[in-house]
Amino acid sequence: MSDSHRALECDGRAQSWATRKTAAKSQRKGEPEVHMTDLMRRLSTPWSIATERAARIVDANLPPGLILDPAVGSGIHLASICLATNRVGLGIELDEEAARFSAANMNRLLLKGKDPGRIAHRILIGDGVDASGALSCLHTSLKSGGVAATPPIAMLHVDPARPLDAQNHTLDEMAPPLRPLLEAWLPHMETDDRGPALLLDLSPRLSKKQRAEVDNILDELTPDVNRTWEWLSQGGGRIDRLSVWVGPLASEDNFRSIRMGPSSVESMVSSTEQSLFISEKKTMPPSFDDWIVVVDPSIVESRLHVDWLSTHLNDTYNPIWQRANLRRPVLVSKSPPPSTLISDPFVVAVGRVVAHRLSAPNMENAPTVARAAERAGIGHLVLRCEVDPELHPKIQKRLNKALKGVEGSRGFVIDIPVSSRDGGWHVNFVTCSEN
Ligand SMILES: C[S@@+](CC[C@H](N)C(=O)[O-])C[C@H]1O[C@@H](n2cnc3c(N)ncnc32)[C@H](O)[C@@H]1O
Structure with a gap:
């Protein structure tokens, strides 16, 4: 067995460990109870956003295989995609405590029962960029758990940790960094003629130049594959999420803007092309009654x-x-x-x-x-x-x-x-x- 990663099963034992550490709490009213440290709480994707996205992923008709999240954090986002698509999840997390909480959260959030898929979910403690180490660990762990065949990878979702002042950093400072991550995993992904299914969760603060860098990486590593850039706002006067949906997850349009309500999409605008920048009209102050x-x-x-x-x-x-x-x-x-x-x-x-x-x-x-x-x-x-x-x-x-x-x-x-x-x-x- 590779010693680069350690596998955790998403079972009652993981949940008991987490319960002893920190009681599971609901992050917002009406949301399921999960285990988190303060840092994980700050980094985690809100449940409403994760489940809304997961519902859209169902429509993508993914190729066969599991859902990979190589920077899984709390496991919330991975669990919501697995639940909606009825797929097995593989999460990887560098931080051991977060990985253990993630395994417990997967156990809490996923449907209980004897379905063979239920025993195949894994969280690996280790580096999400080391695809071959992770796959070898997964294979050994599944085999010893009685799952003979390691499933292919149908989709990769990643929400890298990023410095708060993201604009002053390079893309390489994302953790894990995007280019080496994609280079490592793309050869292992199951694809059809639409290319690999990727959902890249990026910092809403990325500059235009940094977005162009992401485009360059995707042009190079996934040539001729459709992608849709998505800006999502929850109405608080700022962009809450910026993501790129690639291959089977992309729509016909290359750009879309979403206004999310408390739990569902309230409005969506999309287009194949972006408009030119607005030239601001700094004229007279607006008149009374304008x-x-x-x-x-x-x-x-x-x-x-x-x-x-x-x-x-x-x-x-x-x-x-x-x-x-x-x-x-x-x-x-x-x-x-x-x-x-x-x-x-x-x-x-x-x-x-x-x-x-x-x-x-x-x-x-x-x-x-x-x-x-x-x-x-x-x-x-x-x-x-x-x-x-x-x-x-x-x-x-x-x-x-x-x-x-x-x-x-x-x-x-x-x-x-x-x-x-x-x-x-x-x-x-x-x-x-x-x-
Ligand atoms: C923004 S958080 C992910 C949050 C997650 N989407 C959630 O809902 O909880 C990024 C995570 O990536 C982890 N990480 C950073 N570098 C990593 C690496 N090379 N391999 C695996 N995990 C990594 C961090 O420890 C952190 O938990």
Whole structure:
């Protein structure tokens, strides 16, 4: 037996070990109970995202074989794919404690019973890049467990650990690194004419250049195989996940943007081509009564904004992108947005301009900002502009306090770049009423 890896069975023994270490807990209301350390909790894929993806993987008609996750972490994502596809899972994890928790979680999450597949799931402690060491260990372990044939590999899912400031690092600093990982596993994968089934979970903070590097790796290692880049947002004003779906997992379109609700996809936009970058119109500040639409950043980041917006344009609604490259892109128009746009899940907020100011809301001026909003009939004001993340909740609290008991509509403050007389630009803080 290779001593590069050690195999763990996903059984009651693994679960008892984990229970003695840390009780299983539900990460969010309604989700199954799993064992995790604090670090694993931070790194793990939310159950809602894992199960939603797994449901889409079922439709891919994968070739025969098992699901491989060579950086398995908590095992949550692997278990959700195995459950949905009714496949055997092989997880590999460098960190021994995480691997043991992962084996316990697989046991908890997978269906109980005497199905022969049930005894074939394995978590290996060791390096996910060492494919031959892992396969030799798997083979020996399955054989001694009474499973004569080692299944082929139908799909590889990987969610590498990455430095927090991912943009300042090279792709090689992903753990495990993408290129050697794919080079090691691709020769062992079962493929049909659609190429290998890969789901690469990448950092949503990857720069354009880093995304191009991933494309280069895939062009080289999986030539002529379809791939779909996917930006997923859960509506919190940021991109939550960036992934590439390859081969049988790719769709006809090369790019898609998804807005996830609490447990299911609320909207999806996809296209074979990305639009050009938006050239921001830094014109005059929006006038009183102009309409402001705050858009989910995944639509702009995926550069699917033209496809998306075109479905909402009509004879009277023809907005400009007044802010495109910050966290919350903004559309400005004189005429009201159509109801289809107002109810679109990629829209974060819609309002009409009721006040302007040149300085950002802060701890001192929050009561003044609140009074101006109150005069415009606003009873609850939400900060949707860039302010120091540490101060953000404090300023919001102060606004809430100043407006306590005030009857009125909801409103928000947004920052909008506008051109200055000297040819440069500055930021205008605009209060909008959602009435
Ligand atoms: C982002 S986490 C995966 C989280 C997982 N998707 C989940 O839902 O829990 C990445 C994991 O890869 C592991 N890892 C890093 N380098 C590895 C390597 N060379 N081989 C195996 N695992 C590795 C880390 O210990 C970490 O647990």
